[in-house]
Amino acid sequence: MKITFLGGGNMANALIGGLVNKGFAAGDIAVVELNAENRGKLAADYGVRTHAGAEAAAWAADVIVLAVKPQQMKEACAPIAAHLDRQIVVSIAAGLRLEDLSRWLGGHRLLVRTMPNTPALIGAGVTGLHALPEVDASGRANAERVLQAVGSTVWIDQEAQMDAVTAVSGSGPAYVFLFIEALQQAGEELGFTPEQARQLAIETTLGAAKLAANSPEPASVLRERVTSKGGTTFAALEKMGECGVKAGIVAGVKAADARGRELGEQLGKD
Numbered sequence: 001m002k003i004t005f006l007g008g009g010n011m012a013n014a015l016i017g018g019l020v021n022k023g024f025a026a027g028d029i030a031v032v033e034l035n036a037e038n039r040g041k042l043a044a045d046y047g048v049r050t051h052a053g054a055e056a057a058a059w060a061a062d063v064i065v066l067a068v069k070p071q072q073m074k075e076a077c078a079p080i081a082a083h084l085d086r087q088i089v090v091s092i093a094a095g096l097r098l099e100d101l102s103r104w105l106g107g108h109r110l111l112v113r114t115m116p117n118t119p120a121l122i123g124a125g126v127t128g129l130h131a132l133p134e135v136d137a138s139g140r141a142n143a144e145r146v147l148q149a150v151g152s153t154v155w156i157d158q159e160a161q162m163d164a165v166t167a168v169s170g171s172g173p174a175y176v177f178l179f180i181e182a183l184q185q186a187g188e189e190l191g192f193t194p195e196q197a198r199q200l201a202i203e204t205t206l207g208a209a210k211l212a213a214n215s216p217e218p219a220s221v222l223r224e225r226v227t228s229k230g231g232t233t234f235a236a237l238e239k240m241g242e243c244g245v246k247a248g249i250v251a252g253v254k255a256a257d258a259r260g261r262e263l264g265e266q267l268g269k270d
Helices: 010-021 036-046 070-077 098-104 118-122 137-150 159-170 172-189 194-214 219-225 232-242 245-267
Strands: 003-006 029-032 049-051 063-066 088-091 111-115 125-131 151-155
Touching (some): 010 029, 010 036, 010 137, 029 036, 070 098, 070 245, 088 137, 111 137, 111 159, 118 125, 125 159, 172 194, 232 245
Parallel strands (some): 003 029, 003 063, 029 049, 088 111, 125 151
16 A cells, blocks of 8 residues: 655654554655655655655555645645545545545545544544545545554544544543643642652543553443542542533533534635
């Protein structure tokens, strides 16, 4: 399988690094990147082929990954359309709908929309994927192979739910960082040094996540197991409930979903 990346930014770097680390041949990966410094670094770090522009040779691939910013996508797609045939085109741009991408790519229909998240930068991401009906099982497998280089994958049946993927997992790391930030702040206010509070907050979050991942039981059961009525955890959760912590998280995720739909409408305009 040959892969061409349009754009060589952070997420493209993560995907390329993940593919190479999993044994994918660097010579089968090409990157179209305008910035000369970035091209040099990509070639030096991974041994991939690089192109300064959208010459025809760049698009002789099985999979093309669109890895430019959503606001730049329409312009970036224009020179590609004439070179498309049976390539699977994978977008990692948040918010852009497949029908809009298809229009910008001259009606090309072998499209997969994905939403990775930032832990992909360390190989621990999760990506939601949705494909147009024209993409067959082989095409879906090829798209999934690219994204599994940086973590796990989840196929989404309805494209409308891709905004919810963005809200839950795409934006999700920020919610976790906010929790860590609050836990660290509480630790410091209780007398720990910033270093001690940071270690306690991060290691607790990491350990709890691993425990939840390795348990067949829902998070609610795991929470109940460490909450003795009248104890310290009970007191903490009661106060958090009074402050609307859980309701605030749910409302925030729903706000992100709504904003994602709004951005999709704006970004898809010609």
